[in-house]
Amino acid sequence: MAGADHAVLYRAVRLRLTDLVRDLPAAALDVEAPATPGWTVRDLVAHLAGTTADIVAGNLDGIASDTWTQAQVDARRDTPLADVLAEWERCAGTVEPRMAGLPAVQRAMLLTDAVTHEHDVRGTLGRPGARDDAAVVQAFRGVTAGLGNQLGAGTLRIAHDAGETVVGTGGPTVSVTASRFEVVRAAVGRRSLDQIGGWPWDGARRPELLVLDRFRPPRATPLVE
16 A cells, blocks of 8 residues: 555545544533543544644644644534534545645654544444554554654564564564554554553563554553454
């Protein structure tokens, strides 16, 4: 998927998530997401809509920081979900056509963020699905590139559902077996070090190697989805 169209993949995530939450009762929307303590299902959607709105508005100071994302949620706290979804659709209509022109890292971050929160919502609602979707596959490519960049000397071999991926440089150091979906969830802090350490390893167990620096330390307690 070297030539993956990030806009097409992002739009598919957006439409799936929109369909998933559009008709939920208020009680379900207000359930706190175990993957994102302090945020509800409604808040996760508000963040995604707010990200596209901020990109359109050029409000990029502190982009991707906790302050930047929390402001998106707070600004939409009292906005009806239907209006938040309409805003996301409207702003995404501007952002998606621009994605091909963004730096590769920004494209990867935008798509991986959407994939991450789709599955945060699915986990909260007990509605798993789309775990082998093309967007997850592309997110896997993005997070493994990031893991390789921060690895330093040595390599990490990941045996997964579509073969294997080796990240880093130099001689092999350790190997782990996990699905691409699980690797993505681990990389963005949605799995505890104990969970990652419990996967099949060949060589020393180094669960911290599966977590991107931005999400360290990961969650302290296991998250089963």
